[in-house]
Amino acid sequence: MDLIELLKKKDRAAFKSVVETWQDMVYNTAIGILQNAEDAEDVTQETFMQAFESVASFKGESKFSTWLYRITVSKAMDHIRKKKRKKRFAFIQSLYGKNDQPVIDPPDFFHPGVSMENKENAAVLFKAMERLPPNQKTAFVLNKVEGLSYIEIGEVMKITDSAVDALLHRAKANLKKILKDYYIAINRN
């Protein structure tokens, strides 16, 4: 019987097989968006839990991996929103002296899959990616970190290839501008 059909019957072995087959794909996408290993693990688990619970709604109109990508991206974005809310709340609390812990920005993120000679440059690029609008960031991560084609990104984000092209073009232009400002500021100091 098909793996997805078995998963719909809540078969444990099928679920294990699904997790083992797609865990790297889900985790790598999550870590690309979240830039934090713990958060990425959390989102990976949430993605598979969601997939297990709502597999009945998977009609097979797209590839299973595309469906998993969609859940991952949506969970990762939710995670970012929750974290921002918490950060804002902690900041407000610190203003009123209710929270002694200072609001600290996370340290530079080093993706484990980047080659040693590119580590520093990639960390700067990841930092710049944090300032992109969510859609541009998602498209850029799917393209650069996961290596998806424009067609595949379009399927995940439910947009046309030309829209993906435009999104990536804008993302690259924005990144170049952010990087330019960053290096000009460094040179001044």
Add this chain to the structure above:
Amino acid sequence: MEDEFLNKKIDDVMQSMDGITRATPRPFLFTRLEARMQNEKNIWSKLSSFAARPVVAFACICFVLIVNAMVILMSGSSRNTITQQGPELATADEYSQVSYNLYDFENAKP
């Protein structure tokens, strides 16, 4: 010259993800996932996930709005009654025609 250097640096940074390989999670992800799913099976998590459903939230909002509307309508109609009974009540208040004492209650007829 400086611009050239800057553009070269930016290009290097933009290309720094070329040839990136996939990051992998820590081993035994499935075991941790199963443990988490087991933990979340308790009644409280079920209740909270039920309450967090958009349908339930929408139903709650509708319920609150209906109760509010009912209270407003009822207070509106009771205000009319008070307005109609206004002169009698005002007289009763001013001249203390109503007496509430223990004696009255004890002598109340069944």
